[in-house]
Amino acid sequence: MPGLEPIRPQLKLEVLNPDELASIKAATLHVLEQVGIHVPSERALRVFAERGAQVDRESQIVRLPPGLVMDAMNLAPRSYQLCGRAAGTELALDGTASYFCTDGCGVYALDFETGQQRASCKDDVAKMARVSDYLSSIAFYWPMVSAQDHAWTAPLHELDASFNNTVKHVQTETVMGEKAARYAVRMAEVIAGDAADMRARPPLSSLICTIAPLGQDRQGIEAGMVFAEAGIPVGFMSMPNMGLTAPVATGGALAAASAEVVSAMVLMQLVAPGAPTFYSIVASVMDPHSANYINAIAEKYLCHVAGVQIAHDWGVPVLGGAFGAQNLEAATWQHGRDSVYNSLMVPLAGADIVVGLGLLRASTLLVPEQIIFDDEIYHTCRILARGIDTSDDGLALDVIAEVGPRGHYLAQRNTRQHLRSWWFPELSHPQRPMHESAPPDIRRRARAKLDKILREHQTQPLDDAATAELQAILEAAERELDA
Amino acid sequence: MSKEEIITRLAQSVIDGEPEDAVELAKQALDEGLDPLVCINQGLTAGINRVGELFASGEYFLPDLIIGGEAMKAALAVLEPALAGDQERQILGRVVLGTVRGDLHEIGKTLVGTMLTANGFLVTDIGIDKPAADFVSAAREANATLIGASALLTTTMPEQQKIVEELKEAGLRDQVRVMIGGAPITQGWADKIGADGYAEDAISAVALAKQLVGVPV
Ligand code: B1M
Numbered sequence: 163m164p165g166l167e168p169i170r171p172q173l174k175l176e177v178l179n180p181d182e183l184a185s186i187k188a189a190t191l192h193v194l195e196q197v198g199i200h201v202p203s204e205r206a207l208r209v210f211a212e213r214g215a216q217v218d219r220e221s222q223i224v225r226l227p228p229g230l231v232m233d234a235m236n237l238a239p240r241s242y243q244l245c246g247r248a249a250g251t252e253l254a255l256d257g258t259a260s261y262f263c264t265d266g267c268g269v270y271a272l273d274f275e276t277g278q279q280r281a282s283c284k285d286d287v288a289k290m291a292r293v294s295d296y297l298s299s300i301a302f303y304w305p306m307v308s309a310q311d312h313a314w315t316a317p318l319h320e321l322d323a324s325f326n327n328t329v330k331h332v333q334t335e336t337v338m339g340e341k342a343a344r345y346a347v348r349m350a351e352v353i354a355g356d357a358a359d360m361r362a363r364p365p366l367s368s369l370i371c372t373i374a375p376l377g378q379d380r381q382g383i384e385a386g387m388v389f390a391e392a393g394i395p396v397g398f399m400s401m402p403n404m405g406l407t408a409p410v411a412t413g414g415a416l417a418a419a420s421a422e423v424v425s426a427m428v429l430m431q432l433v434a435p436g437a438p439t440f441y442s443i444v445a446s447v448m449d450p451h452s453a454n455y456i457n458a459i460a461e462k463y464l465c466h467v468a469g470v471q472i473a474h475d476w477g478v479p480v481l482g483g484a485f486g487a488q489n490l491e492a493a494t495w496q497h498g499r500d501s502v503y504n505s506l507m508v509p510l511a512g513a514d515i516v517v518g519l520g521l522l523r524a525s526t527l528l529v530p531e532q533i534i535f536d537d538e539i540y541h542t543c544r545i546l547a548r549g550i551d552t553s554d555d556g557l558a559l560d561v562i563a564e565v566g567p568r569g570h571y572l573a574q575r576n577t578r579q580h581l582r583s584w585w586f587p588e589l590s591h592p593q594r595p596m597h598e599s600a601p602p603d604i605r606r607r608a609r610a611k612l613d614k615i616l617r618e619h620q621t622q623p624l625d626d627a628a629t630a631e632l633q634a635i636l637e638a639a640e641r642e643l644d645a
Numbered sequence: 646m647s648k649e650e651i652i653t654r655l656a657q658s659v660i661d662g663e664p665e666d667a668v669e670l671a672k673q674a675l676d677e678g679l680d681p682l683v684c685i686n687q688g689l690t691a692g693i694n695r696v697g698e699l700f701a702s703g704e705y706f707l708p709d710l711i712i713g714g715e716a717m718k719a720a721l722a723v724l725e726p727a728l729a730g731d732q733e734r735q736i737l738g739r740v741v742l743g744t745v746r747g748d749l750h751e752i753g754k755t756l757v758g759t760m761l762t763a764n765g766f767l768v769t770d771i772g773i774d775k776p777a778a779d780f781v782s783a784a785r786e787a788n789a790t791l792i793g794a795s796a797l798l799t800t801t802m803p804e805q806q807k808i809v810e811e812l813k814e815a816g817l818r819d820q821v822r823v824m825i826g827g828a829p830i831t832q833g834w835a836d837k838i839g840a841d842g843y844a845e846d847a848i849s850a851v852a853l854a855k856q857l858v859g860v861p862v
Contacts, residue, residue, distance in 0.1 A: 269799055269829040281799075281829075308799045316800060336800075373749055381747075405708075406752060450706035452846065453756050526828060 163329055163622070165250060167298040168259040171547040175510035177467045183475045189417035190424060191228045193376070198225040199425040200377035203384055209432050226425060234431040235424065238478045242438040244302060244395060244515075245363035247353050248329035248622055252363075253301055253515070255440070255479040260509035262540060264294055264533065265486060265518030266304030266335050271528040279527070282307030284323050286528060289616060290520070291327035293533060296619040299540040302331035304518055307528050314643040315636065317342060321349050321366070322632050327621050335369045343368075343385035345639040347392045352631045361393035369442070369481065372400045372422035374407035383426060390430040390437035397440035397481050398426040403455055405448040412461055416468055419443045427478065440514070441476065443469030444483035457488035457524050458500035463507055470511040482513030485536055488524050492532045493605045497522070501536065506543045534608040538589045545585060648679055652688045655720065659692025660699075662712035664719040671723035681724040682732045689717045689724075690765070697763050707756070714762055736767045738858035741783045742793040743771040745804035750797035753827060753847070757793060760847040761854055777807035781815050789821060790858050793850070796827040806838035822857040826850060
């Protein structure tokens with residue numbers, strides 16, 4: 163696996179000042195205490211009631227006193243590690259770097275051979291895991307599409323394909339319900355070695371959506387509780403659609419979304435104090451005619467940055483949202499325009515982890531070479547975030563003096579040494595030996611790179627015993643869940 | 646206020662999306678002895694048709710459509726009980742609509758319901774996360790001609806198939822058409838499970854519903 167290259171931002175972006183952050187936190191606590199959250203899970207209602215929340219069993223609305231919220235959130239760690247199954251895959255969520263993953267859970271794919279659109283399958287998850295294993299922009303892997311060639315165990319098959327094809331950390335957004343979560347924990351134990359190693363170096367984490375407005379998904383939070391108890395990091399994402407499932411104004415949308423996320427994080431801390439958890443808001447604005455998300459609109463970018471700041475204000479790590487283009491085709495003006503703001507703004511705000519590269523049509527369509535385009539945007543952002551080097555080496559006064567007026571810098575060791583470590587935009591500015599010309603069509607260039615990775619990159623395999631154990635877990639799950 | 650004026654203002658209250666005005670005008674119409682069926686057909690229905698046109702032309706947004714529909718519903722609640730025994734509001738068909746079991750995606754389904762209502766269908770929205778059996782029993786109770794089932798997750802699509810099967814088992818398949826939709830749904834899936842049709846969005850859902858109940862589109 164080539165080394166990871168996370169974004170380590172020197173430039174910083176803030177869209178909320180401390181007073182504005184305080185008013186959003188106050189509004190969130192107000193919503194949690196006065197309006198409440200719909201929690202359709204017996205187990206969760208019981209936990210909340212035992213710990214002093216006001217629980218209405220019939221409506222399943224839970225109202226949380228501010229003291230309870232603050233105490234529980236104070237137990238949530240600010241920093242911890244996500245790990246893969248090989249050295250060099252550790253991701254320290256400590257505010258110094260932004261680690262990106264793939265986008266996930268698409269439902270269609272353009273076939274790798276025919277290019278025809280079809281339903282996604284497990285082999286797509288496997289192939290893209292191998293590509294992600296290679297790319298230095300991808301620090302961890304979201305199974306990119308659904309394994310629709312499997313029934314209720316599809317989410318576990320997605321994990322199987324992922325663990326077998328990348329050594330990097332894997333995050334699931336589809337394992338839901340207590341039973342499936344227990345199987346996923348067993349799979350993670352196999353990868354880590356045992357339960358204790360899994361806690362220390364979790365190879366799996368989970369992302370669960372809240373149900374805007376102001377609700378939780380029973381299957382989601384019940385899976386979340388299993389993960390939290392096992393030491394698998396678990397995050398909650400609110401996806402408010404402003405005007406539809408949240409107030410149309412950004413401030414209110416953020417306060418309501420935050421109430422959803424915080425209430426779920428509080429629940430995790432109540433069942434497993436100190437459990438590694440993370441926060442996420444991926445908001446957008448409703449298309450006023452179709453009610454679809456408008457995927458690329460200024461308010462969305464602002465809210466994504468605000469979500470990162472709000473999470474850090476609570477003292478927890480955050481998953482930010484980037485990329486996620488609306489368009490149908492790779493390599494269009496729209497794709498660049500849709501992707502470029504978030505993928506720069508969110509890491510500049512300091513998001514610890516960020517989703518995700520590689521899907522089109524609002525996260526539903528896998529176009530295999532898309533990830534190569536996103537990789538190039540990613541690295542451009544990575545360099546941008548570094549800012550200007552004004553160290554002695556960066557100012558290079560000695561070299562300026564040596565070359566003096568006129569002349570050139572080509573013969574300088576300093577030039578040679580720096581250029582070696584530079585990143586060049588391979589797609590938009592192909593580097594080729596002089597006698598060879600790059601394919602003129604940028605999409606073909608991207609595809610050629612993808613095909614080369616698929617042809618040449620081999621992931622360090624799991625040992626046979628682990629592969630067999632994963633298979634046995636899948637078979638047990640199929641017997642229980644698919645029945 | 647003249648009778649014509651009351652009817653025009655009833656229509657306008659729907660177009661403007663003012664439920665309180667619509668209720669007041671409906672009461673006033675009954676007090677003045679207007680025929681409730683005329684109020685519905687020439688007032689409310691004319692109003693909601695205009696809302697539909699304004700939405701289709703892009704001038705109106707979804708909240709205009711939804712609040713207009715609410716104004717109509719509020720006034721109907723006043724006028725319908727006053728209809729004479731042999732009078733009946735003309736509807737295109739009775740639809741039972743919901744999102745299938747295990748699936749909490751609500752928005753697309755609700756939008757389809759709003760558009761069907763605005764176009765003259767009587768919609769019973771049974772909500773989200775509903776098993777096939779609930780669709781079938783609701784269809785029986787409502788004497789529905791159409792079931793609409795939404796599924797947004799690939800893992801919940803099989804529940805749409807169950808609806809078709811359970812309708813057959815209940816002996817209702819001949820009376821009730823099944824239409825399906827949601828982001829992962831395709832015509833191929835509809836064909837495979839023996840549903841009567843698939844619609845890609847709320848506008849085509851209306852056209853499909855009309856076609857399935859035999860109304861010219
Ligand atoms: C009866 O006849 C008909 C006819 C036409 C019909 C019809 C019925 N029903 C719909 N139509 C059609 O007409 C409508 C109007 O034009 C259209 O309806 P739509 O619903 O398509 O369009 C709406 C107007 C707007 N669109 C939407 O509302 C859906 C948008 C996306 C982004 C989406 C949303 C918003 C949500 N989600 Co979810 N969500 C996604 C969606 C991705 C996407 N781009 O579709 C999808 C569907 N979700 C997904 C997932 C994975 C999940 N979601 C979940 C939760 C949520 C939210 C709660 C956050 C939210 C729903 C809020 C709500 N109150 O409804 C979770 C599941 C919860 C559950 N048990 O259902 C969760 C599992 C995430 C998690 N980790 O918790 C993915 C499914 C992947 C798969 N393999 O199936 C997904 C494709 C996004 C992705 N790529 O990850 C047409 O489809």
